[in-house]
Amino acid sequence: MIKTAVVYSNVWEDPELNRVSLQVKPGQNVLSITSGGCNSLCLLLEDPKKLISIDLNTAQLAMLELKRAAIIELEYEDFIEVLGTPFFRKLSTRPAHYRIDLYNKIKKHMPGYAVDFWDQNQQLLKDGAMMCGKVEKFFAIYRTILKWLYGEKEILKLFEARDLAEQKEIYKNFRKKKWNGLHRILLNRTILSLVKGAHSFAMVDFEDFAGNLNRKRTLGMTRFFNPDNYFMCLLMLGGHYHEKGMSPYLLRENFPKLKKNIGALEIYKGTIGDVLKKEGPGTYDRLNLSNIFEWMTNEVFNSIIRECIELSRPGARMAWRYTFARPRELDAENLSRLEYEPELSDRLFKQDRAFIYESFHVYHLK
Ligand SMILES: C[S@@+](CC[C@H](N)C(=O)[O-])C[C@H]1O[C@@H](n2cnc3c(N)ncnc32)[C@H](O)[C@@H]1O
Numbered sequence: 476m477i478k479t480a481v482v483y484s485n486v487w488e489d490p491e492l493n494r495v496s497l498q499v500k501p502g503q504n505v506l507s508i509t510s511g512g513c514n515s516l517c518l519l520l521e522d523p524k525k526l527i528s529i530d531l532n533t534a535q536l537a538m539l540e541l542k543r544a545a546i547i548e549l550e551y552e553d554f555i556e557v558l559g560t561p562f563f564r565k566l567s568t569r570p571a572h573y574r575i576d577l578y579n580k581i582k583k584h585m586p587g588y589a590v591d592f593w594d595q596n597q598q599l600l601k602d603g604a605m606m607c608g609k610v611e612k613f614f615a616i617y618r619t620i621l622k623w624l625y626g627e628k629e630i631l632k633l634f635e636a637r638d639l640a641e642q643k644e645i646y647k648n649f650r651k652k653k654w655n656g657l658h659r660i661l662l663n664r665t666i667l668s669l670v671k672g673a674h675s676f677a678m679v680d681f682e683d684f685a686g687n688l689n690r691k692r693t694l695g696m697t698r699f700f701n702p703d704n705y706f707m708c709l710l711m712l713g714g715h716y717h718e719k720g721m722s723p724y725l726l727r728e729n730f731p732k733l734k735k736n737i738g739a740l741e742i743y744k745g746t747i748g749d750v751l752k753k754e755g756p757g758t759y760d761r762l763n764l765s766n767i768f769e770w771m772t773n774e775v776f777n778s779i780i781r782e783c784i785e786l787s788r789p790g791a792r793m794a795w796r797y798t799f800a801r802p803r804e805l806d807a808e809n810l811s812r813l814e815y816e817p818e819l820s821d822r823l824f825k826q827d828r829a830f831i832y833e834s835f836h837v838y839h840l841k
């Protein structure tokens with residue numbers, strides 16, 4: 476019996492930041508933190524020789540195993556269907572058991588632990604695996620309350636502007652009092668800890684999560700055109716607004732490449748240290764480190780960075796981010812090995828369609 480649950484069925488991190496910062500070259504080896512698996516699959520589109528996608532949570536790995544098996548076995552429409560890819564106001568025409576039929580067809584490509592997980596959680600497949608994470612379920616509660624407070628018509632105005640300039644105007648005039656009130660009630664340390672685990676916020680040294688996220692909501696609403704920003708659509712509407720506004724690994728035009736490259740993906744339960752023990756030093760060129768340092772002390776952060784450096788080949792590039800916490804500081808030894816790229820980090824941070832993050836950091840090996 477697998478007891479862990481999926482926390483993130485999507486990666487709420489903009490894959491474009493990884494693509495531009497890591498600059499994966501064909502033939503390179505890439506390490507990527509799994510989470511919902513989306514961004515590992517997006518990096519696979521860059522033609523690496525090998526991509527190892529790691530996580531400590533078995534349920535997250537089972538999520539990626541589902542996506543991988545679907546890519547191997549299915550054609551595009553069924554790939555989108557088995558994941559329960561949500562589209563705003565466009566429900567699947569298939570009955571729920573069709574997803575189970577597809578799952579039964581693809582499970583031969585999954586290892587035993589992933590089959591056990593999905594066998595035990597068939598209801599998640601019926602309901603749509605792509606929105607089954609604890610974070611996604613929390614967002615569903617959030618938008619239900621928001622809809623109750625404002626009515627759907629009012630919320631939809633934020634998605635119906637003709638362009639970004641008009642959207643900014645609509646957002647500026649939107650009555651935000653009840654919205655901010657909801658943030659005060661829902662977005663605090665206690666409730667967020669229930670969703671993501673208290674450890675996630677151990678290093679956050681402020682309490683005004685609502686204020687922090689109000690500010691970031693304004694960034695999201697004023698920098699990016701909502702219908703094209705699938706992060707905003709999934710959060711506020713529970714589905715993609717249109718077929719082009721999805722993560723690259725879900726786009727129809729990228730599916731043949733994904734199928735071609737899927738053999739380069741290794742899904743691995745363990746830490747960066749475990750990969751180092753398994754594969755030895757000097758074996759990876761690119762590292763997508765998500766926001767794993769969020770809750771670590773400076774000491775632990777620096778010891779993991781040391782492992783990353785040891786794992787890296789000359790010229791290796793790595794990137795990480797923080798959601799709320801202030802960045803950890805590299806110690807002298809790590810600083811002597813890594814070169815920060817401040818302009819690129821800053822430029823990409825400003826382009827972050829996932830808009831909830833506090834900072835983005837790009838480094839390369841000196
Ligand atoms: C850091 S969390 C953040 C999720 C992310 N911000 C998102 O929106 O999807 C992503 C994943 O990292 C995994 N994780 C955390 N620390 C890790 C570590 N040291 N090694 C491998 N995986 C780790 C967690 O289990 C989780 O599934």
